[in-house]
Amino acid sequence: MSKRAIDTSTWFSQVAYDQLPAMREIEDPDIDPVPETNPSTKTVLKELYLPDDKLKEAVDLAIALGRPLLLQGEPGCGKTRLAYAVAYALGLPLETSYIKSTSRAQDLLYTYDAVNRLYDAQIGAEQSKDVKQYIRLGPLGRAIARAQYGRRSVVLIDEIDKADLDFPNDLLWELDRLEFRVTETSEMHYTVGDHPALRPIVFVTHNEEKALPAAFLRRCIFHYVEFPDSEERLQQVLATQQVKNADLSRKAIEVILELRQLDLSKKPGLSELLDWVGYLEAVKKPIEELDLLPSIGALLKQEGDRQRAIEALAKR
Amino acid sequence: MTPSPVLPPFLWQLFQRLRRRGFALGPTDYEALRQALRAGFGWTSRESLRDLCNSLWAKSQREQETLTALFEQLAPDPDDWQYSLEDDDSSADGTESPKSEQPDLESKAPNKTVPRTESRGGLPSISLADVKVSERPFVFVPQFPLTYREVAQTWRRLRRPVRFGAPIELDIEGTITRRSRLGVATTVVLQPRRRNMTRLLLLVDRQGSMDPFHRFCDEVCTAIQQAGRLEETALYYFHNVPAEGADEQVLEALTGQLFPVLDPVLPQIQPLTEGCLYSDPDLLSPKPLADVLQSYAVGGAVVLISDAGAARNRYRISRLLDTIAFMKALRTYTSHYVWLNPLPKRYWLNNTAAHIARHVPMFPLDLDGIQRAVNVLRGQQHIIERPL
Numbered sequence A: 001m002s003k004r005a006i007d008t009s010t011w012f013s014q015v016a017y018d019q020l021p022a023m024r025e026i027e028d029p030d031i032d033p034v035p036e037t038n039p040s041t042k043t044v045l046k047e048l049y050l051p052d053d054k055l056k057e058a059v060d061l062a063i064a065l066g067r068p069l070l071l072q073g074e075p076g077c078g079k080t081r082l083a084y085a086v087a088y089a090l091g092l093p094l095e096t097s098y099i100k101s102t103s104r105a106q107d108l109l110y111t112y113d114a115v116n117r118l119y120d121a122q123i124g125a126e127q128s129k130d131v132k133q134y135i136r137l138g139p140l141g142r143a144i145a146r147a148q149y150g151r152r153s154v155v156l157i158d159e160i161d162k163a164d165l166d167f168p169n170d171l172l173w174e175l176d177r178l179e180f181r182v183t184e185t186s187e188m189h190y191t192v193g194d195h196p197a198l199r200p201i202v203f204v205t206h207n208e209e210k211a212l213p214a215a216f217l218r219r220c221i222f223h224y225v226e227f228p229d230s231e232e233r234l235q236q237v238l239a240t241q242q243v244k245n246a247d248l249s250r251k252a253i254e255v256i257l258e259l260r261q262l263d264l265s266k267k268p269g270l271s272e273l274l275d276w277v278g279y280l281e282a283v284k285k286p287i288e289e290l291d292l293l294p295s296i297g298a299l300l301k302q303e304g305d306r307q308r309a310i311e312a313l314a315k316r
Numbered sequence B: 001m002t003p004s005p006v007l008p009p010f011l012w013q014l015f016q017r018l019r020r021r022g023f024a025l026g027p028t029d030y031e032a033l034r035q036a037l038r039a040g041f042g043w044t045s046r047e048s049l050r051d052l053c054n055s056l057w058a059k060s061q062r063e064q065e066t067l068t069a070l071f072e073q074l075a076p077d078p079d080d081w082q083y084s085l086e087d088d089d090s091s092a093d094g095t096e097s098p099k100s101e102q103p104d105l106e107s108k109a110p111n112k113t114v115p116r117t118e119s120r121g122g123l124p125s126i127s128l129a130d131v132k133v134s135e136r137p138f139v140f141v142p143q144f145p146l147t148y149r150e151v152a153q154t155w156r157r158l159r160r161p162v163r164f165g166a167p168i169e170l171d172i173e174g175t176i177t178r179r180s181r182l183g184v185a186t187t188v189v190l191q192p193r194r195r196n197m198t199r200l201l202l203l204v205d206r207q208g209s210m211d212p213f214h215r216f217c218d219e220v221c222t223a224i225q226q227a228g229r230l231e232e233t234a235l236y237y238f239h240n241v242p243a244e245g246a247d248e249q250v251l252e253a254l255t256g257q258l259f260p261v262l263d264p265v266l267p268q269i270q271p272l273t274e275g276c277l278y279s280d281p282d283l284l285s286p287k288p289l290a291d292v293l294q295s296y297a298v299g300g301a302v303v304l305i306s307d308a309g310a311a312r313n314r315y316r317i318s319r320l321l322d323t324i325a326f327m328k329a330l331r332t333y334t335s336h337y338v339w340l341n342p343l344p345k346r347y348w349l350n351n352t353a354a355h356i357a358r359h360v361p362m363f364p365l366d367l368d369g370i371q372r373a374v375n376v377l378r379g380q381q382h383i384i385e386r387p388l
Helices: A053-065 A079-090 A105-109 A114-122 A139-148 A167-177 A214-218 A231-240 A246-261 A270-282 A287-292 A303-315 B009-020 B027-038 B046-057 B061-074 B085-092 B148-155 B172-182 B208-227 B248-254 B263-268 B289-297 B317-331 B352-357 B367-377
Strands: A023-027 A041-045 A069-073 A094-098 A110-112 A135-137 A154-158 A179-181 A189-191 A201-206 A221-225 B161-170 B190-196 B199-205 B232-238 B276-278 B286-288 B301-305 B336-341 B362-364
Touching (some): A053 A079, A053 A201, A053 A221, A053 B046, A069 A079, A079 A094, A094 A139, A105 A110, A105 A139, A135 A139, A139 A189, A167 A179, A221 B046, A221 B061, A246 A270, A246 A287, B009 B027, B009 B046, B009 B061, B046 B061, B148 B367, B199 B208, B199 B289, B208 B232, B232 B289, B248 B317, B276 B289, B286 B289, B289 B317, B336 B352, B352 B362, B362 B367
Parallel strands (some): A094 A154, B199 B301, B336 B362
Antiparallel strands (some): A023 A041, A110 A135, A179 A189, B161 B190, B232 B276, B276 B286
16 A cells, blocks of 8 residues: 555634524535536535534544544444534535445445447447446545536445445445546546545445454544433433423433443434424423433334333333 | 654564564554554653553553553663653654663562561571562453454455435436436436345354363354344353254264264265254353254354364264264355364364264364355355265
């Protein structure tokens, strides 16, 4: 692996995220193909997010070294949302790729629509002679193409562990070199080149369903996203998410911290807490009733967990 | 190019210890830390340097715990910590002086109250004042003969790719064939994607002589289940032998021998599927053996993990007989099976394990052993003394 230049042009931690406006004009990532110049923009709403200092540092490190940031943590603790927040904070388009069990590494770069080309050739359409018409770039491919045109992007590869065994290994070369060639036509060759400030910022989330190959792990920066450890911090998170009723959120945090101490098969995470508090606030639930765990279906998703929680809270 | 900063020596120590613990780290990873430090990361405090090492070198929560504990052991005390953001410039010039290598153990101890025994019967009292007690945390991490990664990597070679599911992939060959056969424009031929269709049944001996190996076997089985990426992995437990009650009448021909060999009566031993497997490691929920074999072993691969009597170094003819009868039954379901023995090969002499290994491909549960076991499951030939 060749030595990489360090990119010190971009610092996520230096962006005062809470002071950013509620919406921004950012390049539209959905325009296909990626325009070389004058990309059209679209209005992106601000992602409500409150990263802690460690996480910010990890993001900065990943940007500086040009390596993917591998995020792990309990489901619903905001791994995916981070990519949205970083893209918003830096004003960069976000290319997303939600991995499925049938995803292949090549799909991230480009897909070749051979079937349509064959149909077109059979009816004698003129455009079928041009292979380029049937090449569609994938999220990572578009990010690299955009870098070639001088613009940076954020790439989110979500739940990489869902994919097939070869998936992470097939991506190694492309993530390392940030260049690729469309094998069907030699004219299409994209590369970031020697521009560290244009390297796509790649986020990879991982649920630990399956272990990733060591060679892939080696090339990543690793960060484990923890559930907020203090009540104060949870309050801040709720405040960021525009839960206005302070008494309600304090009580809800008390309940959820207590629930997390129980031996549950799936501990309620941040997203569950937000759903729950959001709903309770909307229906104006009296705070005293929270001990009775109203609408607990939003918090606990298993019958065994539910019963255990109700028993434990009734005992108090 | 700016010269790289000289890293504090303890970081090199840390790097080497991590390597010794099986972390997948190479020179580029050390270089990455150097680069990150040069870019200005990890200078604000001891904790931030630790977090930086964690981000770069530890790739799971467990690895992070190990690294953190080792870092606490090796890093100088916070009082000696002279890095700050102001030092940044000097470090970039490569003039930064190396810090003391070993943490100062004694400076912490004296301020605390020292336990002291009371003197009785004229004996001198004992004081702990002169005893140096290290405050460094210990690192308790299980270190098995096989790491999770080694098992996972080896087991991934066990693949039987079969096209299965909805046809979504273009079959170029098929399309061209059809086009040239019909001579007119036709629809394209699609085919399903390839998937690994290997099915695996793990049978694990539990309790008794297997007690010391429980954790190790659990680790191996978890790695296979989680990372093997097989179509289906079933895990069942047994005690000593999966099947019991083989007809001992066949042994009558062997009377008079101290360590009888089964070879003369081998053809007479009848296949045996009477017995119970357990779906939990505490052997509390039994399932009939025949049912389990019927659902998981047919056409699949079967792995037995057991010491086969080698741990107690005994030779028991009844155990051997039951095992052989079971293996004979297993052969009617699948021809892909191996035996993994947590004890090394030198322990298999003259006990039941040695005799079973004459009839069944048996390998020690180490890296070489599981690699050869997977080879056998993949269909490679393995020569045994007396095949069943």
